[in-house]
Amino acid sequence: KQEVTQIPAALSVPEGENLVLNCSFTDSAIYNLQWFRQDPGKGLTSLLLIQSSQREQTSGRLNASLDKSSGRSTLYIAASQPGDSATYLCVTSGTYKYIFGTGTRLKVLA
Amino acid sequence: AAGVIQSPRHLIKEKRETATLKCYPIPRHDTVYWYQQGPGQDPQFLISFYEKMQSDKGSIPDRFSAQQFSDYHSELNMSSLELGDSALYFCASSLRGLAGTRQFFGPGTRLTVL
Numbered sequence: 001k002q003e004v005t006q007i008p009a010a011l012s013v014p015e016g017e018n019l020v021l022n023c024s025f026t027d028s029a030i031y032n033l034q035w036f037r038q039d040p041g042k043g044l045t046s047l048l049l050i051q052s053s054q055r056e057q058t059s060g061r062l063n064a065s066l067d068k069s070s071g072r073s074t075l076y077i078a079a080s081q082p083g084d085s086a087t088y089l090c091v092t093s094g095t096y097k098y099i100f101g102t103g104t105r106l107k108v109l110a
Numbered sequence: 111a112a113g114v115i116q117s118p119r120h121l122i123k124e125k126r127e128t129a130t131l132k133c134y135p136i137p138r139h140d141t142v143y144w145y146q147q148g149p150g151q152d153p154q155f156l157i158s159f160y161e162k163m164q165s166d167k168g169s170i171p172d173r174f175s176a177q178q179f180s181d182y183h184s185e186l187n188m189s190s191l192e193l194g195d196s197a198l199y200f201c202a203s204s205l206r207g208l209a210g211t212r213q214f215f216g217p218g219t220r221l222t223v224l
Contacts, residue, residue, distance in 0.1 A: 034153075044143070044202075044213065046153055100213065 002027040004092055004101040012107040019077040021104045023090035028068045030092045035064050035075050038087040038103070047088075048075070080108045112137055114203050114216035122222045123191050131186040131219045135203030141165065142184040143204075143213060144176060148197045159184055160206055188221075196223045 003026045013019060023033070032051045036044040048057045048064040050073070056065045063076040073090055085108050090101040115134040123129050135142050144156040146169075155168035159178035170176070173191075178184045188195060198220050202213035 038213070044145070044153070044155055100215070 002030075002092055002099045004090060004099050006088075006090060006101040006104050008104060009102065010105040010107075012109065013080060014109050015080060015082060017080050017108075019080050019106070021075040021077070021088050021106070023073040023075070023101050025071045025073075025090075025092050025099075025101075027092075028071050030068065032093050033064075033066055033073050034091045034093065035062075035073075036089045036091060038089055044089070080106075082108045082110045084108050114201060114214055116199075116201060116216040116219050118219060119217065120220050120222075122224065124224055125191055125193060127191050127223075129188045129191060129221060131188070131199055131201075131221070133184045133186070133201035133203075133216060135182050135184070135201075136214055139203035139205050139214075140182060141204045141206045142178055142182070143202045144170075144184070144186050145200050145202070146197050147200070147218075148194075153200070156186070191223045193223050196221060 005024050007022045030052055032049055034049045035047040037047055038044050047062055048059055050057045050064055050066040052068060061078040065074045075088060077084060085106055088104045088106060092099045114136055117132045121129055133142055141160045143158040145153040146156055147153040156170040157168060157176050158166040162178045174188050176184060176186045198218045200216050200218035202215045204213045
């Protein structure tokens with residue numbers, strides 16, 4: 001059974017800092033791993049999707065890496081802004097099954 | 111533990127037909143979200159409901175509508191189907207009010223439009 005854990009559970013930083021969010025998973029037989037952003041009461045916003053054959057994806061200030069063999073993924077946020085404040089979720093995907101991580105609640109202070 | 115149930119799991123329709131997808135949230139969950147994921151694409155948020163009222167709207171086409179019923183299950187109605195509507199549709203449920211609450215996804219309905 002896949003278990004997905006994210007560290008830290010919560011993070012509060014001043015604006016402008018570079019951040020690293022960690023995601024670990026127990027079953028490396030995944031199709032892909034996704035990072036989502038969740039704002040309170042809102043639907044999920046997909047940030048980055050890494051296929052199992054890829055090691056890295058970048059979008060703007062975001063960079064996500066994937067190391068299947070060690071069961072780890074990292075989301076790097078450069079030059080954080082108050083608008084980045086949200087809960088960040090990593091999700092592993094198998095056939096029709098999405099397993100969510102425990103989430104990291106990020107607060108970026110102006 | 112009970113999970114999110116979606117039906118049907120697979121659906122094949124012709125162009126211009128209508129489809130109805132159903133989602134049954136985890137018991138006591140009051141919020142339902144619908145997502146669409148095309149082949150090789152990220153999931154796209156369509157719409158969400160909280161306590162039977164629409165709470166958030168994403169990239170849902172005008173040809174689609176949805177509602178949440180008194181028992182909290184939700185239905186996504188899709189009319190005038192197009193080939194591009196072929197995708198995996200999944201819903202998620204959550205219990206609103208808890209900071210950082212997780213959404214629990216259903217297994218999805220795979221819609222194929224011919």
